[in-house]
Amino acid sequence: MSATLFSDTFDSTEFDAANWSAVQNATIDDVGRDEPSAPYAARINGAAGTGDVLESVALDLSNESNVTLTYRFQRGGGGNVVETGNDLVLQYRNAAGDWVDMDRKLGSGSHMQEFGHMTVALPTDALHANFQFRFMMTGGSTAIDTDDWFVDDVEVRSLDATEGELFTASQTQTNNLFFPNVLTFDFSDLPAPNGDATLTIRANGDLNFFLENLVLRAEGQYVDQLFLADGVDHDESTATIILPQSLLESLAADGTISFTVTPSALVNNSGPTSLTLELSYEQVPVVTDTDPPVVESVELSDDGQSFVVQMNDDDLDAIAAENAANYTILQANGDANGDGDPFNDGDETEVAIASVQYNAETDQIVVNALDQLYNDNFRLIIDGDGTASDGAGGVTDLAGNHLANGDHFADFDRTVDVETDTPTIQDLKDATDQLNLPRRLQFRLSCTLKIALRLSEHGSGHTKAVTFLLTKYIRQLDWAEARGHISEADHAALVGQTHKVIDGLEENPPPKPHNHGHHHCHRRWTWSHHRWGRHRRC
Structure with a gap:
């Protein structure tokens, strides 16, 4: 069985000290529209840039395992329009004493003339001996930036493990229940149902004859024809319709159901009228994710x-x-x-x-x-x-x-x-020659390394040229890998080895050859006419 642990419908303009331990700038008044527990609701805004806070007393939830917090809310209502960034935030205090966001209604939403309904399931770290919750809004920066949120019917309930919170929403229209009007009732922000729904229709109008009746549709689909035999003249006529869960889920796939009521041609405007639609069903509790990613x-x-x-x-x-x-x-x-x-x-x-x-x-x-x-x-x-x-x-x-x-x-x-034995250019050439590459590509890579190898044998005077050729070799490998000629693993291994060879050249350049005092001419690898070749140098 469920039990109510906290409840406040704001019956007077004074906050109940038995429910609220701290009130900062929040008020209770009748500026909201169509309060669910008329005539008052708590008003939370950002007066003078300070922001309002409404903080509950501590509740002992240490022995609970399934607790929900339900509240009704309205953005703007009969007060000031709420601007983007001025969100209504519901927080709870965990066992460590930290305040954690549990729900947030965005200020960027539409101006509301009716109260929305919200139920959240308390997370595990909220179920401790000193649980508290609070409503707050970070206000604007000026004294006139007083965007208004309204809160009503706040309730904390302990539920059985399989029990869902009861969702109820109603709307009323007056002085238009007669032909040829079509009355539209839009129910939005609907939570997921956990069973069938009950739709109750209460009508007061010219309905005392079987040809004076109402046709009910949901999202354009015919639902029923009401008061064919049981309507009365300008007194309350009541009908109850069961909407199966599967139909309800289909109708409210986008979180909204639009009902229309069409009076028959003989329903006259012969006095004051009213029509109320009340939708009620058990909902699936909303579980708030407070577990951080790891x-x-x-x-x-x-x-x-x-x-x-x-x-x-x-x-x-x-x-x-x-x-x-x-x-x-x-x-x-x-x-x-x-x-x-x-x-x-x-x-x-x-x-x-x-x-x-x-x-x-x-x-x-x-x-x-x-x-x-x-x-x-x-x-x-x-x-x-x-x-x-x-x-x-x-x-x-x-x-x-x-x-x-x-x-x-x-x-x-x-x-x-970095290996103890630094790889050599010969090691690179041997590894390259073992690859199964296209013939022309294999030739180009081998030639580049062969020239680099020959130059390296002539000492540190050619270190820059050797480094240039090894860098060119890396670019050739990048080109081959980008076109699928060489695998990603072989490319990574050869590039890594080449970098080590270059580092080795910079740290330990090969010794310059000695001619033992003899001056003679010999052929050396040099750069000429945009290519490497042997030229006689003295």
Whole structure:
């Protein structure tokens, strides 16, 4: 059985101290339109740029397992129009004493003349001995920017495990129940049903003859013809219709049902009239997602250019996940102070990010650096705490939750990838010759390395030329990989080895050859007429 743990219908213009522990600028008045518990509702606005807060007393929910919070709300009503950014926010206090968003009604919505209905299921971390909730709005910046929200019928209920909250909404129209009018009733923001619905029609008009009746339609579909035999003249006539759950789900697929009531030709305008439609059904409780996304692992690809971030099974906001501003790659530039921490020396530099991709099916984020990362320590920083100063708002899931534990760091020591025996140009040539490549491509790659090998044998005087040729070799590999002539793995391995050869040339250039004092002429590889060739030099 359900039990009511908190209830307030705002019956007077004074807040009940037994329900509310703190009231900041909020008021109770009759400015709202068609209050569900007339004549009053709580008004929450942004008076004088301060923002209103309505905070409940503490409730002991430590022994509860299924609790819902229900409230009625109205944007604007009979007060000021609500502008974009002036949202009505419902928060709860968790066991750690932190306030957490539970529901938010956007200020950018349409001006409401009727109250909407909202029910949320309290998350697990709300079920503790000192649970509190509060309504608040961050107000405008001026004394006249007083956008109005209205709240009514606030209730906290404990439910059985299988029980859903009862949703009820009603609308009334007056002085138009006669031919040839067509009365339209739009019910919006409808929650998902957990069973059949009851639609109650209460009419007061010229309905005392079987030819004086009403035709009811829902979303254009015929539903029933009312008061063929049981209508009365200018007194309340009541009809009840059961809408099966399957029909209700079909009608409210977009969250809205539009009912129309058409009086027959003999329904006259012979006095005051009114027509009320009341829709009621058990709804599926709305579960609020407050679980933050978790970074399970971060790996650096074999080519040293892409970080693969594995998330848990929690769909992320794709825009935030693919925003490069939420990621930083740092290069340590060695450990200058020798304390074992390469990232506290103050000489770290930021590595440019080329792109970021997010795959919701695999729950992976791939952060691609502009250049390969090698022969140093590198750190990937993921902005996950929502502080705009260190990113662009942080990575969040679809419910707006930031990463568990905030910003995430992952360090990688690429120096261990440098082999003790630095590869040689001959090693590159041998590996290239073993590849199954198109004949002309194989020839070009081998020729480039052969010339580089010959030049390297003539000492450090040709280091720049050798480096140029090895860089050309890398470009040839990129061209071949882009056209599918070489696999991604072979391309990555050869490019990585070539970079190591270039580093070796810069750090340990080959010795210059000695002629032991003899001056003689010999052939050397030189650059002439836009090609490498042998020329006699003395």
